[in-house]
Amino acid sequence: MIVLRSVSVIGIGETRMGKLTSKSIRMLIKEAGNKAIEDAGIEKERIQALYMGNYNASYWSIQSHIGALASETLEIGHIPTIRTEGACATGSLAFRQGLNAIAAGIYDVVLIGGVEKMTHKPIETITTGLASAADFEYEVNLGSTFPSLFAMIANRYFYEYGDVRKEMAMAAVQNHDNALLNSNAQMHKKITIDQVFNGFPVAHPLTVYDCSLVTDGAAFVVLAATEVAEKIAKKRVVEVIGTGHAGDSLTLAGKKSITTLEATVKAANEAYKMAGITAKDIGFAEVHDCFTITQIINTEDLGFFEKGRGAKALAEGKTALDGQIPINTSGGLKAKGHPIGATGLSQINEVVTQIRGEAGARQIKNANIGLNHNLGGTAATCVVNVFKGR
């Protein structure tokens, strides 16, 4: 990398996550987008481009072209817009395109948003729409959906590293505990390990409590060149000190390993290298817990714990709010919610909130360097961003 200039977050905003029956896509965009612009404390005229993450309104709401819809809804002028999609990493992909454009010097200030409206559809339609992020010909057509694919990952992990069923349940319990402290979270419900074990079976060993949620919601971020950010931001400027984007085969069968997710390793290494740090320097992280097993694997692939030791570290409390490296302080996809296109940006909302010291009851100590880790499909797409308070 040769010409990157520094880029920072100056505004964040998100809706409450959940089954928001009375709110349309437009209303979700309006609420979260205006919050982020207000949080940045800038005039709307400053925003030069809009990057929107949306996974599947084309199918669930017969609404494509979400970039233009969002700019009109937010009344931010006739600026260039784009929609990105890369399964559940959709939001972070939008973030990265905006980041690149500022880094290239094309824009100084951009708005990045993510939105998903899912709960208005029957569950079969939701499942079909979600399954389209896997390989239709080679996986979905043969009966695979994401719970079954991640169940295979869990079973293989058990085979290679031992049974971590209990620790998976503990990940769910911990994320639900964190969500109790997050007013934007979809779930405000304490659960127990027993409940997870005895939950409705989805795909062995996963029960319904091991799975992330079906969620309506939107999250936005205002990004600016750091030199501009320092002049215009109302709140503490949070710099993006590293970013990485990596890929892997779309199919599970095409992967070298399904217990080490290569895209995570590569994206993290790219981000750490750019930031000039190692995993040890990361103070806390929002990681992509689409399923409980994924959270455990992620904390290993990101370099927080040795391979095969993620479950033990979790059981020892190392990822709790007061642990060595708090994970998913927001409640994660599991309990805060998983509004697909908004998820990456909601993770970034949480990281920035923690760095600013605005996380209230769930505020962690020493929240100076944090990351968000966002996966698409069975880790066919991964984006990792590292943030640091200035």
Add this chain to the structure above:
Amino acid sequence: MIVLRSVSVIGIGETRMGKLTSKSIRMLIKEAGNKAIEDAGIEKERIQALYMGNYNASYWSIQSHIGALASETLEIGHIPTIRTEGACATGSLAFRQGLNAIAAGIYDVVLIGGVEKMTHKPIETITTGLASAADFEYEVNLGSTFPSLFAMIANRYFYEYGDVRKEMAMAAVQNHDNALLNSNAQMHKKITIDQVFNGFPVAHPLTVYDCSLVTDGAAFVVLAATEVAEKIAKKRVVEVIGTGHAGDSLTLAGKKSITTLEATVKAANEAYKMAGITAKDIGFAEVHDCFTITQIINTEDLGFFEKGRGAKALAEGKTALDGQIPINTSGGLKAKGHPIGATGLSQINEVVTQIRGEAGARQIKNANIGLNHNLGGTAATCVVNVFKGR
């Protein structure tokens, strides 16, 4: 703009456009992608990222996450991928993101592709999927589809600048004539002005001959930093000397004018400014002729002809293959075809083909500087790129 480094096209490849019943999305990607890589003459290992334009496989083929699908299909390794969408400008948006990433110094060589598979669906499903690029709540729900929206544009144009019905028909005739010389074109059929007038009425004054086609197809481009391109390209390097991306309201009702499409004017000005040229320097162009009226308006908004004079210029032969500024030498969306996500990249394929002097029977003279102009929706999104042979 401060830090852009020069970027060039070193490889192009596209499928034949049409109703390709026996070809899946995967097969279209494989064919066009490999053609482009072979045309560039580079090893697959050189490709560092893949940007895929796809408009609506999520709805028409229950297949999202096309970036990862394409990288696996093309066997180009586990590189970062993304899908972009911005209605019919989808392909050019993918192109622009890849361009920005190289300009920012993140990558040196990227592959950019677009694909759409539409003809396998019943016409109502195609129409519904296309209509989702308009505003579902405020337009589609009230009965509007794109032909009706562009018919309103045509009628308003008649009111402001006089009846150009005949010249619209001439645009269709000219594009069909050009397509006769393009072996990749969907239509190889000479038509007459009378046929256009007497065609099946779609939305007054548009008949079926005024409308672009429903098309399966894929088109790819290999982009490289020019300093790298000069070392590795097998064929003449074609530099992207200017690029512009602009937006407007998603709704037709939200626009200041519907006969001057502001997004085109802005995107063109941005691209011309970056290139240090004016419209007079453009030798030829592929412009977004989703409907015949759009082609006429585009040639005005791009600055080729004065406002209200585009139709006359066309009638005088100024946009013909041997005219002052040949337009849509490929046959355009009208006759080459309009595989939505691939359209922008197919336009770029044509511009590069002309600059290289490889256009055979439709080769124009002095093809040194050309542009592609790609619209989304009723010009809610516009991308313009200017190319020059090195």
